[in-house]
């Protein structure tokens with residue numbers, strides 16, 4: 595593959611690598627990324643292309659569903675690069691970097707994930723570009739100026755900046771790289787509709803080199819539950835006030851009765867009482883639940899950064915001065931071990947009726 599010094603006027607969507615299971619395409623915000631890519635590229639009148647790293651293990655059904663979503667988004671070309679699962683993330687990022695250098699897009703969009711944060715950072719280093727991380731909003735002014743927004747200082751300040759001018763970047767040294775936050779991805783309703791016209795071209799290639807930067811030494815299964823706190827309508831969260839991991843069994847029971855998910859403060863995660871994907875806050879999930887119940891959580895600024903989107907906040911805390919009460923719609927000054935079992939009892943009684 596050869597290097598090009600000019601940018602191609604196109605928007606490139608980089609999808610999360612899909613290696614084996616049939617569901618990962620759905621779970622990795624591919625549809626949401628396509629929806630945003632489709633509306634953004636239409637606003638600036640640039641072609642939309644995609645790049646997918648994938649392995650042979652992925653089933654036909656999952657592929658076909660993804661291709662029809664790509665087609666519905668108006669995508670023109672999908673580069674599908676076959677990768678070896680065992681080659682490791684270093685090799686996949688090298689494949690991605692090589693394809694990006696070859697196509698020289700003006701704008702590259704990723705959906706927020708551990709892989710995309712790493713890949714975007716590596717690409718930015720190689721291409722001398724800036725990465726716009728955790729983008730919460732995008733705007734186009736005068737059909738070509740792209741403005742991106744993100745929240746800083748634990749979500750208390752919103753920064754809006756001109757990322758670049760699209761359609762005029764043919765001589766630009768570096769593309770614009772943006773990682774879209776989960777909250778932005780979830781905000782965009784999936785508006786993809788079946789299109790009769792088949793414009794999508796799929797260009798397949800293979801990447802078989804071993805990664806130079808990161809190599810796979812061993813593989814251990816990660817015992818994680820499939821938690822998507824951002825999408826839950828009811829979230830019951832516990833903090834250090836629970837006093838130990840057993841408290842989460844109680845919260846799980848309450849969450850199940852309410853049809854919700856269990857979440858936690860960073861302190862509870864750090865203490866090893868619950869796994870990290872349950873964390874809410876600045877460095878965790880940003881929820882948009884209809885109901886958020888905070889149990890034994892003090893309400894630090896970092897925690898509050900994750901619950902701003904909740905419609906109704908209920909706080910249970912023994913300390914009447916706890917900061918969580920400043921943002922709570924309903925506050926209960928009491929011990930959670932008195933309140934939560936009483937709630938469970940009441941809900942069970944109601945469900946028996």
Ligand SMILES: Cc1cc2nc3c(=O)[nH]c(=O)nc-3n(C[C@H](O)[C@H](O)[C@H](O)COP(=O)(O)OP(=O)(O)OC[C@H]3O[C@@H](n4cnc5c(N)ncnc54)[C@H](O)[C@@H]3O)c2cc1C
Nearest residue numbers: 833834835859860861875876877890891892896911912930
């Ligand atoms: C860079 C950075 C990023 C961070 N990111 C996050 C983040 O994403 N999410 C996050 O949560 N934190 C984050 N933190 C940590 C944050 O600053 C706080 O330390 C943390 O939120 C506190 O967790 P907590 O409320 O569970 O514990 P504590 O602050 O110790 O509060 C425990 C609360 O439980 C109450 N309590 C005790 N016993 C009971 C009982 N029996 N019944 C009822 N109430 C009781 C107490 O009154 C107290 O208010 C971050 C910090 C930094 C520096």
